[in-house]
Amino acid sequence: MVTSILTALFVVFILVLGINLKKTLYVNEHEASILKALDTFDKNIKEIDEISKIPNYTLTKDHLYNK
Secondary structure (H helix, E strand, O other), X not given: OHHHHHHHHXXXXXXXXXXXXXXXXXXXXXXXXXXXXXXXXXXXXXXXHHHHHOOOEEEOOXXXXXX
């Protein structure tokens, strides 16, 4: 009887521990990839702005044209 109770408590403890660790690991794992994607997006926007300032080129919806 005591063995069954201790086993059940151990299983519940491991289950709660696993759920908490999964939440923490899942959030931290994707945070780095999200920050990397945002950084790449910001770099692309800055490059587009720089290209738009060049007077010999026209930037349209899909292409960059030389005047």
